[in-house]
Amino acid sequence: MNQIPSIAVTDLPDDALVVDCREPDEWAAGHAEGALHLPLGDIPARVDELPSTDRSLPIICRSGGRSGRAVQWLVQQGFDVVNVEGGMKAWEAAGKPMTSEDGQAPRVL
Known part of the structure; x- marks a missing residue:
């Protein structure tokens, strides 16, 4: 691999x-x-929704597995993307800003 x-x-x-x-x-x-929320299974159909940036676009999931698969596929399609190591678990542990949509305090499921 x-x-x-x-x-x-x-x-x-x-x-x-x-x-x-x-x-x-x-x-x-x-x-x-x-x-930007793009569930793994939707990425192939919604790839045109990926924003264009002047640097590598970070892809994140819970711990890095799904985003790793997404990054692997997107690189094959010619996109400049990177996998966020440790995913949202690492994001939360680093104290980075989070928000939620369910009225509760933001957390990683």
């Missing part, structure tokens, strides 16, 4: 634009502020 390009949570600015590929219930419980 090819090496998947990745980035540490601590190397991302707090307001980084990240693509969250978790499921809707995980997203609702807590996600990075300003993140």
